[in-house]
Amino acid sequence: MYWVLVKAGVVRKKMRSLLTILSVVIAFFLYGLLHSADPLFSGAAGEINAERMIIMPKHDMMFGRLPQSHINYLESLEGVTNIAWLDMLSMDINSITENIPIFAISKDYFKVMDRFEASPEAKKAFFSNKRGALAGKTAADLKGWKVGDLISIPTFSKKNDGSNVWEFVIEGIYTTSPAADELGLMVRNEYVEEARIANKGTVSMILFNLDDPSKADEISNIIDDNYKNSAYATFTGNEITLSQKMLSDIGNIKLIITAIISAVFFTLLLVTANTMSQSVRERTSDLAILKSLGYRDMQIFISILLESNFIILLGALFGLILTLITIPFIDQASGGLTGGIIVFDTYQVMKGILIGVLMASLAGILPAYQAYKLKVVDALAKG
Amino acid sequence: MKWFRQVLAVTNMNLLSITQRFGSSLVVIIGIAGSVAVMVSLLAMASGLQSTVEGTGEADRAMILRSGSSSELSSVISIEEANVMANAPGLRQLNNEPMIAFEVYTVVDLKKKGADDTSNLPLRGVDAMSFAVRPETKIIKGRNFEPGRAEIIVGRGAYDQYEGVELGNKVTFRNAAWTVVGVFSTDGDVHESEVWADVKVAQSAFQRGASTSNAIARLESVSSFDEFAIFIENDPRLEVKVENELDFYKNQASGVSGIINSFGYLVAIIMAIGSIFAALNSMYSAVSTRLVEIGTLRAVGFRGSSILAALMMESMVLALSGGLLGAGLAYVVFNGYTVSTLAGGTFSQTSFDFAVTGEIIMQGLILALIVGFIGGFLPALNAARQNITDALRSL
Numbered sequence: 054m055y056w057v058l059v060k061a062g063v064v065r066k067k068m069r070s071l072l073t074i075l076s077v078v079i080a081f082f083l084y085g086l087l088h089s090a091d092p093l094f095s096g097a098a099g100e101i102n103a104e105r106m107i108i109m110p111k112h113d114m115m116f117g118r119l120p121q122s123h124i125n126y127l128e129s130l131e132g133v134t135n136i137a138w139l140d141m142l143s144m145d146i147n148s149i150t151e152n153i154p155i156f157a158i159s160k161d162y163f164k165v166m167d168r169f170e171a172s173p174e175a176k177k178a179f180f181s182n183k184r185g186a187l188a189g190k191t192a193a194d195l196k197g198w199k200v201g202d203l204i205s206i207p208t209f210s211k212k213n214d215g216s217n218v219w220e221f222v223i224e225g226i227y228t229t230s231p232a233a234d235e236l237g238l239m240v241r242n243e244y245v246e247e248a249r250i251a252n253k254g255t256v257s258m259i260l261f262n263l264d265d266p267s268k269a270d271e272i273s274n275i276i277d278d279n280y281k282n283s284a285y286a287t288f289t290g291n292e293i294t295l296s297q298k299m300l301s302d303i304g305n306i307k308l309i310i311t312a313i314i315s316a317v318f319f320t321l322l323l324v325t326a327n328t329m330s331q332s333v334r335e336r337t338s339d340l341a342i343l344k345s346l347g348y349r350d351m352q353i354f355i356s357i358l359l360e361s362n363f364i365i366l367l368g369a370l371f372g373l374i375l376t377l378i379t380i381p382f383i384d385q386a387s388g389g390l391t392g393g394i395i396v397f398d399t400y401q402v403m404k405g406i407l408i409g410v411l412m413a414s415l416a417g418i419l420p421a422y423q424a425y426k427l428k429v430v431d432a433l434a435k436g
Numbered sequence: 437m438k439w440f441r442q443v444l445a446v447t448n449m450n451l452l453s454i455t456q457r458f459g460s461s462l463v464v465i466i467g468i469a470g471s472v473a474v475m476v477s478l479l480a481m482a483s484g485l486q487s488t489v490e491g492t493g494e495a496d497r498a499m500i501l502r503s504g505s506s507s508e509l510s511s512v513i514s515i516e517e518a519n520v521m522a523n524a525p526g527l528r529q530l531n532n533e534p535m536i537a538f539e540v541y542t543v544v545d546l547k548k549k550g551a552d553d554t555s556n557l558p559l560r561g562v563d564a565m566s567f568a569v570r571p572e573t574k575i576i577k578g579r580n581f582e583p584g585r586a587e588i589i590v591g592r593g594a595y596d597q598y599e600g601v602e603l604g605n606k607v608t609f610r611n612a613a614w615t616v617v618g619v620f621s622t623d624g625d626v627h628e629s630e631v632w633a634d635v636k637v638a639q640s641a642f643q644r645g646a647s648t649s650n651a652i653a654r655l656e657s658v659s660s661f662d663e664f665a666i667f668i669e670n671d672p673r674l675e676v677k678v679e680n681e682l683d684f685y686k687n688q689a690s691g692v693s694g695i696i697n698s699f700g701y702l703v704a705i706i707m708a709i710g711s712i713f714a715a716l717n718s719m720y721s722a723v724s725t726r727l728v729e730i731g732t733l734r735a736v737g738f739r740g741s742s743i744l745a746a747l748m749m750e751s752m753v754l755a756l757s758g759g760l761l762g763a764g765l766a767y768v769v770f771n772g773y774t775v776s777t778l779a780g781g782t783f784s785q786t787s788f789d790f791a792v793t794g795e796i797i798m799q800g801l802i803l804a805l806i807v808g809f810i811g812g813f814l815p816a817l818n819a820a821r822q823n824i825t826d827a828l829r830s831l
Contacts, residue, residue, distance in 0.1 A: 072717040079710035083703065112543050112556070112610070116510045209510065282611050284643050298553060309478075313703060316470045317710070320463075324714045327463045331721055 058343075058356035059363050062332065070364060073328045077368025077409075078375065080321040084405055085376025087310045089397040092231075094300055094307050095293075098394040099231030100168040103291040104266050108259040108276060111286040114299065116141075118255035119285055126279065127261060132272060134264050137165040138256040140242055142219065143208040150387075153192045155208060155219075155238045157245035165260045168229050175200075175225020183244045186221035189235030190228050198223050206238075211250045219248075232384075233394045318412065325416035329361050333420040340424050341432030354425040361417025362410060369409035373402055442738050446746030449729075451753065457725070460718040461754055467714040468758030468807050469765065471707035472800040476766035478700025479799065480790040485777065486693040488788035492625035493681035495658045496528075497569065500651040500668065503677045507688075508541040508558075508650045513676065515646040520673050521653075526664030528654045530568055537566040540638040541649035544609040544631065546598045548776070548785075555776075557594055557785045558630045559609065561638025561648070569654045570622065578603045578618030583634050586641070589618040591628035593787035597776050612641045626685065629776065629786045652681070708807050711758075715811025719751050723819040730819050731827025740820040747816035748809070755808020759801040766800075767792045 063070045092098035108127070110117025127133055139162065142155035163169055163176065171179070171187055179185040188198045198204060202223045211217045221240050229235055246253065263269060273289040280287045290298065333340070340353060376397055384391050454461050493499075500521065505511035513521075518538045527534040540561030545554035560566075563583070567573050577595075581587035590601045606613045614633065622628055639645065655664055665678040723730070730743055776787035 068720060069717055072713045072720070076710045076713035076717075079706060079713065083706050083710075086706075087703075112545060114556075116507075209505065284610065286610065313474055316474055317707060320467045320470045320707075320710070320714070323463045323466055324717070327460050328717065331460065 055352075055356050055359055058352075059360045062336070062356070062360040063363060065336070066332065069328060069332070073325060073364055074368040074371075076324050077321060077365050078372040080317050081369045081372025081405060081409070082375045082379075083317050083372075084314055084408075085373050085397055085401065086379065087314055088401045088405075089376065089380060089395045090310070091401070092396055093391075093394045094310075095297070098233070098396070100229070101231065101292045101296070103269065103293050104262070105166060105168075105292050106261050106263060106269060106273070106289065107292060107295050108261075108287050108289045109295065110258075111277075111288040114288065114295075117285075118252060118257065119259060119287065121254050121256065123280070123285065123287070124256070124259055127259060127276070130272065130275065132264050132268050133261050135161050135165045135262045136259065137162040137261070138242065138259045140245055140252075140255075141257045142210050142240065142245060143206065149236060150195060153189075153196065153206075153236060153238050155206065155240060157242040158239050159242045162239075162260070165262050169227055169234075170229065171225050171227040175227070178224040179239075179241070182222060182224055183241060184221050185224040185241060187225050187227045187239040188223050189237045189239075190226050191232060191235035192237055193223070193226050195236075200225060210245070210252070212248045213250060231394050233391060318408070322412055322416055325361060325365060325413065326419065328364070329357065329417050329420040330423070333357060333424050336424075337427065337432045340427055341429045344427065344429045345433070350425045350427075353427075354421045357421035357424050358414060358417045361421075362413040365409045365413035365416070366406065369405060373397075373405055439739065439742055442742035443745045443749070446733065446738065446743060447749040450746055450750040453726075454750075454754075457718075457722055460721055464711075464715045464718045464751075464754045464811070465758040465761060467711040468708075468755050468804045469762035471704055471711050471807070472759045472762030472804050473766045474707060474762075475700055475704030475803060476763050476792060476796055476800045477770050477790070478696060478703065479796045480766065480770055480792040481775070482693040482696035482700060483793060483796060484788045484791040485696065485786070487791055488624060489626050489688055489693075489786065490682075490686050491623070492627065492685040495680065495682055496655045496661075497681040498653045498655060498661060498664060499679045499681050499684045500653065500676050501679070503675055508539075509543065511541070511650045513538060513648050513651055515648075517674050517676065518648065518651065520671060521651060521668060521676075524653075524664055524667045526655050526660035526667070528656045530565075533565070535565065535569050535654040536651055537563060537569050537653075538635070538648040538651050539563075539566060540635055540642065540644055542638070542642050546594075546600065546607065548597055549599050555785050557598070559588075559638065560627070560630050560632050561635035561642075562632050563635045566632075566635075566652065569652050570627070572623045572625075573627070574621050575618050576621050578616075580620075581617055581632070581634055584636065585634070586612060586614045586637055587617045588614045588631050588633045589620050590616055591630045591632070592619055592621045593628040593774065593776070594631060594785075595619045596774055597629075597785070597787050610642070624789075626786050651676075704803060708803055711807045712810050715751060715755065715807055716814065718754075719747070719812050719815035720818075722750070723747065723815045727819070727822065727827045730822065731824050734822075734824045735828065744816045744820035747819055748812045751812025751816070752805060752808040755804045755811070756801065758808075759804025762804070763792075763797045763800045767797070 108119065108123065110119055124136060124138060127136055137159045139159065140157040142157055143152055144154045160180065163171070175187060179187050186204070192198070200223055203220060204223065205218050205220045207218050209217065210219075212219065221238070227235070227239060242256075263272060269291055276289045277287050288295075288298070343353060344350070380395055380397055383395055500513070501508065501511040502513065522534045522536055527536055529535065542559050543556040544559045545556055547554050575589065576592065578589070581589055588607070595601055600607055601616050603616055603618070605616050607616065608614075620632065635648065639648070653664065655661055661680060668674055668676060668678050733743060734740065770790040771792040773790045774787055775790070776785045
């Protein structure tokens with residue numbers, strides 16, 4: 054019964070309903086796009102979790118150094134299981150897709166950072182060739198690197214021979230989640246350490262696992278306290294806390310996004326409320342006739358609310374679908390930089406729908422109440 | 437002439453009757469105001485960051501970094517190299533001393549006001565020559581540091597953003613305590629986000645020995661740059677590269693502000709499309725409630741084209757008021773609002789002010805007018821083409 058009323062209300066002025074639905078589509082499209090960047094700001098994209106621990110130079114996370122003696126100290130700590138380290142040979146934030154970051158990794162890297170994967174053959178070939186390299190899948194696709202290719206790459210580290218161009222042989226491909234981390238090239242730390250002039254005996258960061266993840270905070274504090282007064286002070290945390298720390302330095306992006314979404318939804322609320330009250334105003338005599346035919350006030354009230362819900366939810370549905378369609382294009386346009394980081398999951402969809410119902414009810418309640426209060430005699434007299 | 441008078445008459449009538457359609461007109465205005473406000477704020481943020489970073493530097497100054505270093509942070513210059521560079525041709529002289537300053541650049545951490553955790557900010561070890569090379573530097577509060585003492589002066593931007601940098605306070609960087617003695621300004625460029633200390637004290641506090649990070653040189657004139665650069669880059673004793681100071685900061689600015697810019701345009705355009713639908717809706721209903729009036733006007737001789745123009749005027753006026761409201765809101769809330777972010781390749785904080793410039797406001801108003809134009813055109817065309825008899829009959 055309600056469906057007949059809702060349908061009649063929606064198709065009464067097709068153009069107006071269509072335009073309202075379209076503005077709802079746009080609002081939810083924007084909602085979806087902005088929220089799909091959430092994993093980026095919470096630091097918890099893909100398989101990044103709180104179980105892999107990282108030690109970074111406290112004062113300069115990007116370019117600072119840690120001496121290898123920090124590794125020896127870490128080995129002496131109880132509860133630490135696997136240890137690996139890496140060195141950045143090339144890292145240019147402004148042009149990651151052109152200058153692929155190069156990481157020199159130690160032997161146990163794949164054990165500690167178990168979200169990085171490569172086939173056993175690839176790993177074997179890599180670890181048996183001094184100048185071997187494993188290319189991230191995205192990087193390999195982007196640069197056209199294939200297994201067996203000999204590549205020369207300029208870096209910011211100088212070799213013994215005075216040149217800063219390093220040569221590596223691609224021995225395999227690695228994959229990981231989030232896919233954004235596939236934009237990289239892994240090379241052997243032993244080789245880099247042996248062949249470079251500067252920074253010998255230091256690493257960029259140290260990675261480790263714990264036998265009991267609940268000890269993470271305790272162990273982090275022990276390490277950081279130990280080096281508190283050292284020239285090589287540390288910042289220890291898990292993958293999530295570290296990316297959060299780096300993101301908080303960029304600024305309060307989450308606040309900006311929330312502000313934008315609020316502005317969008319506020320406007321949407323106005324548009325829909327306006328449409329609904331207009332349509333109720335125009336329908337005064339129709340509603341009065343319905344009432345005189347025996348429809349109860351409550352039924353009219355509910356049908357107006359349902360109509361507003363129908364319009365918003367239909368728009369929300371299309372808007373969210375549009376987001377889902379768009380995200381792969383963003384990944385493509387960014388050259389893989391956002392791979393697995395920009396995601397739109399069911400939680401966001403459910404939240405979006407809930408917000409939709411809330412907005413629709415807010416927008417529809419006043420017109421619905423007007424219709425509810427409508428006196429048949431007055432309305433028919435006016436009409 | 438007659439046509440214009442017709443347009444004016446109808447426009448006037450339409451605008452006067454806006455109060456009767458107050459609700460739906462307000463929706464158009466607020467919808468457009470929202471998109472314009474978002475766009476203007478984001479663009480103002482990008483332009484503020486860009487003008488702060490790009491505004492750093494002079495054409496007659498040169499930055500010298502270790503070759504292969506993209507930022508001052510990863511650069512090292514030894515004392516031997518410094519001595520060679522001091523004799524390079526093309527350097528301006530001040531009291532028979534070459535105007536080249538060798539500085540230590542590192543990052544230290546302080547808490548931003550209201551933050552739970554510390555953020556990185558650059559510390560620059562400078563000497564008297566640094567001030568001579570950058571004559572725009574002025575102490576605006578307190579006094580300069582005294583050579584040889586663990587004292588710092590804080591840039592104006594950093595002074596506003598960080599906790600505990602009041603004059604006379606002590607701050608601790610890597611175990612050493614420093615006393616804040618002054619605040620300096622450098623005409624709003626990136627150095628205002630830095631902390632400056634005596635270079636000798638910084639070398640010992642940060643274990644730099646006798647080496648420094650980078651050099652900044654003031655040249656005899658803009659045209660001496662080539663002479664200077666050729667000497668420096670060809671001398672076998674030097675492992676450094678020379679860059680014009682303006683170019684150096686321009687390269688650092690491009691990344692982050694470019695991202696904010698494209699984000700701003702993207703969001704604003706999507707929001708504007710939404711506002712177009714709202715405007716269309718509102719104009720359609722504005723037209724449909726006035727069918728009889730429009731029919732009457734046509735019947736007494738008003739031309740369809742003047743009705744069209746007048747309705748377009750109405751929609752554009754609404755859009756423009758929305759645009760002005762949005763831009764004004766963004767201006768009042770954000771102009772001069774200071775924030776800081778990571779900029780360039782240094783991974784330390786640069787603070788900057790949002791700059792709501794005339795150009796950005798123009799862009800916002802143009803967006804509003806586009807929305808008004810598209811939103812008004814179809815409904816107006818419909819109304820102007822309406823058959824007179826049909827329109828009158830709808831009474």
